[in-house]
Amino acid sequence: MTSQTNVISNDLIPNDLFPVIDALCAVSIDVARVIAKGPLGQSLAHQVGENSDGDGQKALDVLADEMFAKALKSTEVRWYASEEQEDAVLLNAAGKYALAIDPLDGSSNIDVNVSIGTIFSIYETKDGAEESFLRPAKEQIAGGYIVYGPATALVVTFGNGTMQFVLNPESGKFELAEKAMTIPQTSKEFAINASNYRHWTKPVRAYIDDCLAGVEGPREVNFNMRWVGSLVAETHRILTRGGIFLYPSDGRKGYEKGRLRMVYECAPIAFVIEQAQGRATDGSDPILNQAAETLHGRCPLVFGSAEKVDRVAAYHDLPEEEVSALFGQRGLFRG
Numbered sequence: 076m077t078s079q080t081n082v083i084s085n086d087l088i089p090n091d092l093f094p095v096i097d098a099l100c101a102v103s104i105d106v107a108r109v110i111a112k113g114p115l116g117q118s119l120a121h122q123v124g125e126n127s128d129g130d131g132q133k134a135l136d137v138l139a140d141e142m143f144a145k146a147l148k149s150t151e152v153r154w155y156a157s158e159e160q161e162d163a164v165l166l167n168a169a170g171k172y173a174l175a176i177d178p179l180d181g182s183s184n185i186d187v188n189v190s191i192g193t194i195f196s197i198y199e200t201k202d203g204a205e206e207s208f209l210r211p212a213k214e215q216i217a218g219g220y221i222v223y224g225p226a227t228a229l230v231v232t233f234g235n236g237t238m239q240f241v242l243n244p245e246s247g248k249f250e251l252a253e254k255a256m257t258i259p260q261t262s263k264e265f266a267i268n269a270s271n272y273r274h275w276t277k278p279v280r281a282y283i284d285d286c287l288a289g290v291e292g293p294r295e296v297n298f299n300m301r302w303v304g305s306l307v308a309e310t311h312r313i314l315t316r317g318g319i320f321l322y323p324s325d326g327r328k329g330y331e332k333g334r335l336r337m338v339y340e341c342a343p344i345a346f347v348i349e350q351a352q353g354r355a356t357d358g359s360d361p362i363l364n365q366a367a368e369t370l371h372g373r374c375p376l377v378f379g380s381a382e383k384v385d386r387v388a389a390y391h392d393l394p395e396e397e398v399s400a401l402f403g404q405r406g407l408f409r410g
């Protein structure tokens with residue numbers, strides 16, 4: 076497949092980064108086309124191996140990784156760090172950028188026709204791969220995702236607001252849909268994988284207990300819950316209509332720092348969210364102030380409407396007797 080370039084207008088993309096963003100968009104059009112064939116096309120959801128993190132790799136994980144790496148070779152990307160490869164790969168020794176990518180996010184949804192995506196993060200490169208990626212997330216110069224849903228859309232920030240471009244199937248190009256996305260503050264929705272309830276820490280349980288308690292609980296509000304199982308889809312929903320997402324650390328082996336990876340999931344999503352007036356933390360502290368310790372290192376992630384994310388941090392500061400109290404007796408957040 077040869078990706079057609081110049082598929083996004085360069086008006087709002089920084090000049091130097093344009094070829095990289097254009098290449099990401101061009102590949103994403105091909106990926107979207109492969110996905111759109113569903114069961115009529117090649118088998119995409121069968122397991123083909125395991126990545127360095129121990130996750131099963133699906134055929135589409137590997138295919139998308141190969142497609143992005145190939146296209147980015149002819150850009151200024153020096154270091155390419157992918158969820159699907161153990162080490163960062165040198166693409167263009169003279170390149171100016173270091174790009175981290177989750178080529179296919181939401182792999183468990185590949186064969187069920189539910190939204191999946193690609194997440195990316197870009198830094199000015201340093202000489203070595205580790206120093207290029209293991210640095211504070213606030214040093215990103217671009218972060219974003221492409222969601223393959225009923226519409227294919229690019230959401231991206233260059234540190235000056237969060238923009239949305241939608242792939243127009245008629246023109247074959249990504250067209251600006253929103254120049255400055257802002258997360259609504261009023262939503263009553265939360266997203267968490269509630270099947271892990273028994274593994275959560277007390278503050279997370281207390282926060283969710285109080286949401287579930289509805290109008291009779293201390294929040295005095297009936298909440299709704301959503302869990303898609305694709306980080307890009309949850310992010311897109313929250314950017315569009317507000318709410319909160321939590322993938323906290325939990326008691327399962329290997330989940331001491333949650334499930335999501337700092338370099339190519341938490342950092343770029345945090346950048347996009349904060350630039351849309353939202354908040355992204357590890358439960359207490361801003362993600363953008365933190366740095367990954369290893370390329371595939373994980374980090375708990377809580378993001379969404381600022382007031383909601385701040386409230387989760389407040390639950391982490393509650394005294395033991397309050398956090399352990401049954402929701403009916405927890406007094407601090409009543410009203």
Ligand SMILES: O=P(O)(O)OC[C@H]1O[C@](O)(COP(=O)(O)O)[C@@H](O)[C@@H]1O
Pocket residue numbers: 130158177179180181182183268304305306307334
């Ligand atoms: O299996 P769970 O607990 O529902 O986790 C779902 C989370 O895992 C992920 O699928 C991880 O991403 P990958 O599919 O890229 O491994 C996220 O998209 C999603 O938020």
Ligand SMILES: [Mg+2]
Pocket residue numbers: 177179180181306340
């Ligand atoms: Mg992912």
Ligand SMILES: [Mg+2]
Pocket residue numbers: 136158177178179180181182
């Ligand atoms: Mg992935």
